[in-house]
Amino acid sequence: MKRLAVIAVAVVGLTxxxxxxxxxxxxxGEADLVIWADANxxxxxxxxxxxxxxxxxxxxxxxxxxxxxxxxxxxANEAKNGPDIVIGAQDWTGKLVQNSAxxxxxxxxxxxxQTAIDAVSYGGQVYGAPYAIETLGLFVNNALTDNAAxxxxxxxxxxxxxxxxxxxxxxxxxxxxxxYHMQPFFTSGGGYIFGANSDGSYNTADIGIGAxxxxxxxxxxxQLGAEGVLKTxxxxxxxxxxxxxxxxxxxxxxxxxxxxxxxxxxxxxxxPIPGFAGLDPAEPPLGVHAFFVASNAKSPAFAQQxxxxxxxxxxxxxxxxxxxxxxxxxxxxxxxxxxxxxVLMQFLDLAESAKALPSIPAxxxxxxxLGQAEAAVVGGADPKSTFEAAGKEVANAVQ
Amino acid sequence: xxxxxxPGAGPAPTASVPRERNTTLPGLIAKIIFLGIVLAIGVYAVxxxxxxxxxxxxxxxxxxxxxxxxxxxxxxxxxxxxxxxGTAFLTVFLIIPVVLTVSYSFTxxxxGSxxxxxxxxxxxxxxxxKRTPDSPIYTMAVGVAxxxxxxxxxxxxxxxxxxxxxxTVLAGRxxxxxxxxxxxxxxxxxxRVTAVPGYQLLTPxxxxxAYAELQAMDVAAPGDGQAAIKPQTxxxxxxxxxxxxxxxxxxxxxxxxxxxxxxxxxxxxQCFVAPDxxxxxxxxxxxxVGLKNYSRLLTDSGIRTQFLAAFAWTLVFSLASVCLTFxxxxxxALTLNDERVRGQKGxxxxxxxxxxxxxxxxxxxxxQFFNKDFGLINQLFGLDVNWFGDPTMAKIAVILVQLWxxxxxxxxxxxxxxxxxxxxxxxxxxxxxxxxxxxxxRIIMPLLLxxxxxxxxxxxxxxFNNFNAIQLLTQGGPSLSGxxxxxxxxxxISMIYKQAFGGSGTDFGFASAMSVLLFVLTGVLAAVQFxxxxxxxxxx
Numbered sequence: 056m057k058r059l060a061v062i063a064v065a066v067v068g069l070t071x072x073x074x075x076x077x078x079x080x081x082x083x084g085e086a087d088l089v090i091w092a093d094a095n096x097x098x099x100x101x102x103x104x105x106x107x108x109x110x111x112x113x114x115x116x117x118x119x120x121x122x123x124x125x126x127x128x129x130x131a132n133e134a135k136n137g138p139d140i141v142i143g144a145q146d147w148t149g150k151l152v153q154n155s156a157x158x159x160x161x162x163x164x165x166x167x168x169q170t171a172i173d174a175v176s177y178g179g180q181v182y183g184a185p186y187a188i189e190t191l192g193l194f195v196n197n198a199l200t201d202n203a204a205x206x207x208x209x210x211x212x213x214x215x216x217x218x219x220x221x222x223x224x225x226x227x228x229x230x231x232x233x234x235y236h237m238q239p240f241f242t243s244g245g246g247y248i249f250g251a252n253s254d255g256s257y258n259t260a261d262i263g264i265g266a267x268x269x270x271x272x273x274x275x276x277x278q279l280g281a282e283g284v285l286k287t288x289x290x291x292x293x294x295x296x297x298x299x300x301x302x303x304x305x306x307x308x309x310x311x312x313x314x315x316x317x318x319x320x321x322x323x324x325x326x327p328i329p330g331f332a333g334l335d336p337a338e339p340p341l342g343v344h345a346f347f348v349a350s351n352a353k354s355p356a357f358a359q360q361x362x363x364x365x366x367x368x369x370x371x372x373x374x375x376x377x378x379x380x381x382x383x384x385x386x387x388x389x390x391x392x393x394x395x396x397x398v399l400m401q402f403l404d405l406a407e408s409a410k411a412l413p414s415i416p417a418x419x420x421x422x423x424x425l426g427q428a429e430a431a432v433v434g435g436a437d438p439k440s441t442f443e444a445a446g447k448e449v450a451n452a453v454q
Numbered sequence: 455x456x457x458x459x460x461p462g463a464g465p466a467p468t469a470s471v472p473r474e475r476n477t478t479l480p481g482l483i484a485k486i487i488f489l490g491i492v493l494a495i496g497v498y499a500v501x502x503x504x505x506x507x508x509x510x511x512x513x514x515x516x517x518x519x520x521x522x523x524x525x526x527x528x529x530x531x532x533x534x535x536x537x538x539x540g541t542a543f544l545t546v547f548l549i550i551p552v553v554l555t556v557s558y559s560f561t562x563x564x565x566g567s568x569x570x571x572x573x574x575x576x577x578x579x580x581x582x583x584k585r586t587p588d589s590p591i592y593t594m595a596v597g598v599a600x601x602x603x604x605x606x607x608x609x610x611x612x613x614x615x616x617x618x619x620x621x622t623v624l625a626g627r628x629x630x631x632x633x634x635x636x637x638x639x640x641x642x643x644x645x646r647v648t649a650v651p652g653y654q655l656l657t658p659x660x661x662x663x664a665y666a667e668l669q670a671m672d673v674a675a676p677g678d679g680q681a682a683i684k685p686q687t688x689x690x691x692x693x694x695x696x697x698x699x700x701x702x703x704x705x706x707x708x709x710x711x712x713x714x715x716x717x718x719x720x721x722x723x724q725c726f727v728a729p730d731x732x733x734x735x736x737x738x739x740x741x742x743v744g745l746k747n748y749s750r751l752l753t754d755s756g757i758r759t760q761f762l763a764a765f766a767w768t769l770v771f772s773l774a775s776v777c778l779t780f781x782x783x784x785x786x787a788l789t790l791n792d793e794r795v796r797g798q799k800g801x802x803x804x805x806x807x808x809x810x811x812x813x814x815x816x817x818x819x820x821x822q823f824f825n826k827d828f829g830l831i832n833q834l835f836g837l838d839v840n841w842f843g844d845p846t847m848a849k850i851a852v853i854l855v856q857l858w859x860x861x862x863x864x865x866x867x868x869x870x871x872x873x874x875x876x877x878x879x880x881x882x883x884x885x886x887x888x889x890x891x892x893x894x895x896r897i898i899m900p901l902l903l904x905x906x907x908x909x910x911x912x913x914x915x916x917x918f919n920n921f922n923a924i925q926l927l928t929q930g931g932p933s934l935s936g937x938x939x940x941x942x943x944x945x946x947i948s949m950i951y952k953q954a955f956g957g958s959g960t961d962f963g964f965a966s967a968m969s970v971l972l973f974v975l976t977g978v979l980a981a982v983q984f985x986x987x988x989x990x991x992x993x994x
Binding site: 154259287415 | 665692840960
């Protein structure tokens, strides 16, 4: 009996060992075209992808990679186990190019936002087919404040306090910080990540985190922390929830928050994010979502064809938008949505004052030190020394 | 099958003595099935391994199959039959990862340096193929002479410029420039060639299969000797040129604008350096960096400080986890072991509840409980403690959660150990005049420790690398001023995880060096623990 057990274990172990090589990422099966996306997007892409595949006599699937999509994609692609296309954000571009994980594409279609195309370009080549853009806005709970479009942060605080809501502002900080959501306040205070060259490209030698403007912004952010307007206890997990429960007068968030706010039945207004009185206007970050073609795609021609067809008309993007509303990168779809969903399209106006973030490979190494420094300052740390240290860390990482 | 050739267990068997055969029929069948499966796996895997050119694994595979057959089909290696499975799994699941980790620690493996230099150069050249501005986009059909196999080529590209109102059909072959088609008139529909006499046109699926070969075709664009035609989708091609080339003589990249990227060392590894002093597009290649990862770990004061601080906290964390859970578990076990307690079983079941909830769920729930403004703990007790914002409070919170999750285990263990202590020992103590308290501490506790001590040691070792307890609760936070790799509650293993996969990009080589150091530290601690355990055993 004992030996039988040993054999059984050996067999199970061998099979487990062999299958374990597949890792956590999905198997591509027999499909002609495989797309990887995060959970938010798979649902929206399912139907239009199926229609596209049927039209072309192919089979295509979209698979969810729930965590660390970027890292899993790069690793799987390197091992030639990856998909043909991955959907990612524009700030992935540098890292994907650094790892030679994606190939350039050609956008011949017209009517695609040039800002969006520029955001997914790197070294003079376009790597992603942009289909949606996003930025941050200020959601105002009309029941908790009289000022639906505060001109300054100070006005916003005064109006929020007068309204008597539990919290003036829900802006996710968390213990490790969220540099993306803090970016409007950081830029308004005079901070910037990288300075610009004369040709408009980013100069990574000029880092505005530990320098004068960055420290000034940090001081301002620290004051908001001391006043209790910013809190590290407000996190990505609870900030939208608190607003939807009527516990925040204002919420800084993006188009993705819209569906739940509407579901919660909050009477809201969407406004531009204000800046500090007497300082720079707030410059929210611009995000772009795009389809990238994998360098080790098993179906490279079909992948190129799909990204081509995606932008050549609005069949696919409109169908995706019906499920998961985003601000489109195509003018034709934007025009349609202006009448059917004006609130969503307000984000398009907001995006005009937004700035696409750098897509250099070292961007990862910027977000976490900056976010950490901001969280520390909100929690009461000394702005000057904290931001100088963060600036130094970023400088080390990007050099 | 089994041998009883123990010395002294009887007359030593010699070859002439007929052996007792005790192979049963089910045993034989199981053996045949097992060896059959092994052979099947071998037959299945060998061609695949040859196909993917994984020579090392091929050797391992063949050696393993031969070894398995040699061991289980002959009677020469009887101990081997029992040692082999364990040894094989030890090798596959323990030794190979260790060897790989150690070998990675001498490389720069990470973002931008995952592939070989050749692959990297090939990727750079092909990515640099840039469309000529304002050049036409062509509709494309791919043809192969009717008497050839469609999959093998040679291929002819039939192109029509989308800008060309006349829809002139152009043809391109490998090594020839694109020129107007001079053969029999092709059929054109919707601006695209749909049939050519004497040719079969490839289906999209065939084009997809032959894509790499089509991309590699050298077809010069008309009117521009520098530019070339490249297929893009199954129905479209465009023209452009490679803008960055590798110059093998100078071991450097040269762009068509004349920018030179020489091969130089940046940081710890070589790469092609752009004029701004950084690696071109952040790309490097997988290379041996010797001891540079280790020297960075030991000499970079920022990293060394963080590593040592994380090590100190790891020790405190594991010690506190073990001691506190043991003390609480022991106390509860002792209390509930008294016959005077009513409803012992009910209490015991109740105390096991935290153990019954999956650890991951507990940790995620507790991480919400500790929220300063909205968490259950502050609201329930009317506190205003910044649990996860203050490094000290965060450490206390982590240990409290460890206590909550860990005491039921110690409670079970101690209850079992207490029940195995014979009642007459206690009775003897009582007769000798020992009071309840001194019986507990002088008689029961030492007896209990003998059986529980190895479990305490094991529990310490487990907590030393208890990644989940940190990652799911605080993610290593809060962040500390001036330290960006380590957070306030990061233990070594979670800090290494951040280095390897964390926010600042992947740096497997350096993280491997840290892991090797952790491995050494764990080894030293294990040696110390064994000594202590031995001393405890000697007490008896």
